[in-house]
Structure formats: C-alpha cells, structure tokens
Amino acid sequence: MDLLALADFNLVARHGGFGKAARATGRPKATLSRRVTELEGALQLRLFERGARTLKLTEEGRALYERTAILLTELDETAAMIASGAEKPRGRLRISAPLFLSQTAMGKIAAGFALKYPDVRLEITTEDRAVDMIEEGYDLVIRVNPAPDESLVGRAFLHDxxxxxxxxxxxxxxxxxxxxxxxxxxxxxxxxxxxxxxxxxxxxxxxxxxxxxxxxxxxxxxxxxxxxxxxxxxxxxxxxxxxxxxxxxxxxxxxALWALYPSRRLLSARVSAFLDFLKQAFPKGTPEELAAYIGG
Missing domain, CATH: 3.40.190.10 (Periplasmic binding protein-like II)
Known part of the structure; x- marks a missing residue:
C-alpha cells in the first residue's frame, strides 16, 4: 500500500473534503484527488461517496480511516522525534481507567506523570465498561481481570x-x-x-x-x-x-489490574513512558503498595 496515498486519504477524511484539506495543508487539490483515486484503485474499494457538494466516507472508508489515522500520527511523531534528537515523549495520551483506581490513586498518578512529562497532554476517562480502543481512540486502557483478547497486549502492574x-x-x-x-x-x-x-x-x-x-x-x-x-x-x-x-x-x-494497548500498533513513547511510570509507582505490584498510595 502506498503510504503517501494513505496519508493523503487521511488528510481528506480528517478535513471533510478535498478543498478543505488542500486549504489547510497547502497541498494541490488535484494531487489529493488523484492520490485518493489511486488508493481506491489499488484497494478496489470506494472510500468516499462523492456528491455535487458533499463528500462522505463509505463504510469501508470509515473503517480504513479509524484504523490508520493513529498509526500515521505515531509514525509522524516518531520520525519527528528521531530527526530532532528529542527523547521526551510529547503529544496526546488518552487512557481509560476503572472507577476504583481512578477514585483512589489515578489523580495522584496523573499529576506526577504530568509534572515529569509536561509535553504530554494526558486525558483520563473513568469507566468500568470494556471500551473499544480502536473505535474510541484510546492509547491505553486499564482493566480489572480482563478476558483474553488477541487484539490487545500489555502487562499486569498491580494485584489486590x-x-x-x-x-x-x-x-x-x-x-x-x-x-x-x-x-x-x-x-x-x-x-x-x-x-x-x-x-x-x-x-x-x-x-x-x-x-x-x-x-x-x-x-x-x-x-x-x-x-x-x-x-x-x-x-x-x-x-x-x-x-x-x-x-x-x-x-x-x-x-489483577492490567495496562493494555492494541497489538497492531507501534508502542509510542507516550505509552512507554506511562507504563514505566506505573512500574515506578507500584514496583512490586502488591496491595500494600496501593494501600500506601491511597493513604499517602
């Protein structure tokens, strides 16, 4: 698959049209249209429904966008970090955490992480349901005794x-x-x-x-x-x-509390930093460590 064509498709999907994407990025509208057409031809799929004044993602186009947008963002960030020689994680980090951990320890964990990594924009949502990471755009989820899931990998960082x-x-x-x-x-x-x-x-x-x-x-x-x-x-x-x-x-x-992320995605510097921070907060992963954290 042509990554340049895929990147142009994501630009058009994100901005909602060829003209809007061209104005936002300075890319020629004709080039964006040609790239998307080439990608549709290569995949043998129609990715957009084109009306006289409207452009709408097809079901296949939406699925492709949802599954590739984050990957392309991570590739861009990784390339930029390597090119600049930067070592500090940066960018947005979305996490879903269960209610109990959020009420007892997550505020303190989030504050410590934000102080250590000021270039990361941390967002934590509290919910006990099993969220769909890809569909809902989470980088990391914390779950209690999760069922086996071939699409997710991670580690148990705390026991109770x-x-x-x-x-x-x-x-x-x-x-x-x-x-x-x-x-x-x-x-x-x-x-x-x-x-x-x-x-x-x-x-x-x-x-x-x-x-x-x-x-x-x-x-x-x-x-x-x-x-x-x-x-x-x-x-x-x-x-x-x-x-x-x-x-x-x-x-x-x-x-067991597990920190999980999609197995199909690159492990970003932000996610790696947060996993390391959890390990530092609970080095042994024991109930006593969480109790001390709650009471501290």
Whole structure:
C-alpha cells in the first residue's frame, strides 16, 4: 500500500473534503484527488461517496480511516522525534481507567506523570465498561481481570484481593448465617465464601444497602450499616487501626489490574513512558503498595 496515498486519504477524511484539506495543508487539490483515486484503485474499494457538494466516507472508508489515522500520527511523531534528537515523549495520551483506581490513586498518578512529562497532554476517562480502543481512540486502557483478547497486549502492574469487613459492633456470624451487608451494584441475595483460620465459612448476604462505588460501600461500612466485600488495599488502614474488623478473605478473589494497548500498533513513547511510570509507582505490584498510595 502506498503510504503517501494513505496519508493523503487521511488528510481528506480528517478535513471533510478535498478543498478543505488542500486549504489547510497547502497541498494541490488535484494531487489529493488523484492520490485518493489511486488508493481506491489499488484497494478496489470506494472510500468516499462523492456528491455535487458533499463528500462522505463509505463504510469501508470509515473503517480504513479509524484504523490508520493513529498509526500515521505515531509514525509522524516518531520520525519527528528521531530527526530532532528529542527523547521526551510529547503529544496526546488518552487512557481509560476503572472507577476504583481512578477514585483512589489515578489523580495522584496523573499529576506526577504530568509534572515529569509536561509535553504530554494526558486525558483520563473513568469507566468500568470494556471500551473499544480502536473505535474510541484510546492509547491505553486499564482493566480489572480482563478476558483474553488477541487484539490487545500489555502487562499486569498491580494485584489486590477481596476481603469481608464490618464495623467493630457487628458480631462475627456463624457459618451460613444471614448478615446485613452493603453491596455494590445489583442487590440480589448471594452467598460469600470466606477463608479464615478455622477454614471456609459461608455468609448469606442480606443486601440492606446497594451503592454504586467501592468508596461509598467502605464509608457505609465504617458507619456501621453492615458487612461488605472490599479490596484489602482500600481497608487495610481501617483494619490496622480498629475502625473495621477483618472477617476473612473471599475465596479465589485475586484481582489483577492490567495496562493494555492494541497489538497492531507501534508502542509510542507516550505509552512507554506511562507504563514505566506505573512500574515506578507500584514496583512490586502488591496491595500494600496501593494501600500506601491511597493513604499517602
């Protein structure tokens, strides 16, 4: 594929027309039109629907634009960086992060990264859904226990686990006892299997309060509403000072936070710098490191 023709196609798609692209870049309109026509011929695809006064991407054209625009931008930035001898990352970096990490640590992480790399324009969006990185234009996503995805690669940078905690006035239940609980999300009744020194025990959950974030759940448990299932990193300080009592760990509840990026894309200097920054923030990737980060 002719990269020059592909670059001209991206120019026209980004600006919404041959004339607009020509005026914005100083390129001859006829040259842009010829390049795009040559690319359509090489691919045997129509990339634009051409009207009398309108130019609209076809479905195939939109798919090509969405998948090549970021790659071409990264190639341009890499070439410019090499040519100038610059070593500092620069440009826009879009990241999607889960709610819990965003509420507890991401503000501090983002601030430290921005101070270290002032030429990077960092944008972090908080959401727990599995975003489509290519379609939505993210450079990096952070996910909790992600399902295997052949289109993504990355690394686990932090680990955690779930525990059951309650206020000091709530008596530890017997095996199989119904317990008032604060839960996140759906309020359907369920059973938690808790590991403690005496072996596994069942807690039948009575969801007396349903909240949408783990921070809210922790605050409600501190107030004595009931027991809750929470990450140890979020409550280890409360357990240590007696604000909350630890009833045990949830069976097979290991949590891994992964930083992922598309396997088909070049790993940009910005993404590499952010991955390194996460490694510096959590060198061992333990719950204790996140707890110290939260409490610091």
């Amino acid at each position: 686990r779930l525990v059951v905690v309650a206020g000091p006035d709530l008596a530890r239940p017997q095996d199989g006892q119904l317990v008032p609980c604060v839960v996140r999300g759906g309020g359907s009744q369920e059973t938690w299997t808790v590991m403690n020194p005496k072996g596994p025990a069942k807690i039948r959950v009575d969801p007396v309060l349903v909240l949408s974030s783990l921070i809210m759940v922790r605050d409600a448990v501190r107030a004595g509403v009931g027991a809750a299932r929470l990450p140890i990193s979020l409550v280890s300080h409360d357990i240590a000072d007696g604000t909350l009592q630890h009833w045990g760990d949830i069976e097979r509840s290991e949590i």
